[in-house]
Amino acid sequence: MPYPRRVDFQSTLFAPGPAGDLGFDGIERHELGSGAWVDVARGWLPEADDVFTTMVADVPWRAERRRMYDRIVDVPRLVCTYMIGDDLPHPVLTAAREALSEHYLPELGEPFRTAGCCYYRDGRDSVAWHGDRIGRGNTHDTMVAIVSIGDPRRLALRPRDRADGAETLAFEMGHGDLLVMGGSCQRTWEHAVPKVASAGPRMSVQYRPLNVF
Ligand SMILES: O=C(O)CCC(=O)C(=O)O
Ligand SMILES: [Fe+2]
Numbered sequence: 001m002p003y004p005r006r007v008d009f010q011s012t013l014f015a016p017g018p019a020g021d022l023g024f025d026g027i028e029r030h031e032l033g034s035g036a037w038v039d040v041a042r043g044w045l046p047e048a049d050d051v052f053t054t055m056v057a058d059v060p061w062r063a064e065r066r067r068m069y070d071r072i073v074d075v076p077r078l079v080c081t082y083m084i085g086d087d088l089p090h091p092v093l094t095a096a097r098e099a100l101s102e103h104y105l106p107e108l109g110e111p112f113r114t115a116g117c118c119y120y121r122d123g124r125d126s127v128a129w130h131g132d133r134i135g136r137g138n139t140h141d142t143m144v145a146i147v148s149i150g151d152p153r154r155l156a157l158r159p160r161d162r163a164d165g166a167e168t169l170a171f172e173m174g175h176g177d178l179l180v181m182g183g184s185c186q187r188t189w190e191h192a193v194p195k196v197a198s199a200g201p202r203m204s205v206q207y208r209p210l211n212v213f
Contacts, residue, residue, distance in 0.1 A: 020045045020176050022099040027178075032169070034159065035141070035184035040171060045147050047092050048176035052149045054090045055203050061119055076126055076195075078119040084210065088115055093147075097207050100145050100180075107182070108143050112207035120153060123199035129190040131160065132206075134213040137186035145180040145207040148173035151200035155179060156192045173204075186212070 064075035101111035
């Protein structure tokens with residue numbers, strides 16, 4: 001599938017703020033219930049504009065295809081997964097993984113190892129409700145740390161068992177923001193990036209421990 005290798009990206013569209021420093025002083029934890037939580041740090045990633053430009057140009061993006069009933073359908077976003085030992089597309093993304101591993105080690109008990117990248121080209125690109133439940137996330141508490149780059153998009157969350165009447169939550173993820181889903185979040189909650197009427201390009205990098213997808 002063709003896609004632009006250069007995107008008209010105006011960093012002035014995004015709220016100017018202090019340059020990210022991969023620090024955790026300003027991080028805020030939101031308890032969701034059922035043992036799930038979300039940590040949010042705004043403007044966390046340094047050099048987010050440069051990371052954006054580099055990722056659009058250098059990541060070998062591929063269109064995801066998925067079997068649905070008897071058809072193979074396009075999943076509306078581009079993806080690329082960096083496995084353990086792979087070089088990440090920008091040194092800041094490696095530094096981010098190291099900072100996350102160090103900060104969360106006491107709680108997670110292991111480092112972040114893989115980096116899944118997603119590219120939402122415009123508001124029509126999205127990801128449907130799901131939990132990252134392939135592998136250990138299905139049975140154990142774990143963490144998925146997401147860095148967002150580019151236009152703001154909402155990460156929506158809802159309890160998997162919606163019979164308990166809990167509301168759908170949403171966190172707006174802006175340029176350089178960090179959001180970490182932790183505890184039981186992957187098995188007791190679902191998340192999605194809903195379509196919107198209009199949005200510019202946005203990428204996410206999801207750091208996961210081994211055997212969590
Ligand atoms: O792009 C995002 O922020 C979320 C992506 C996601 O949930 C996934 O790829 O599993
Ligand atoms: Fe996910």
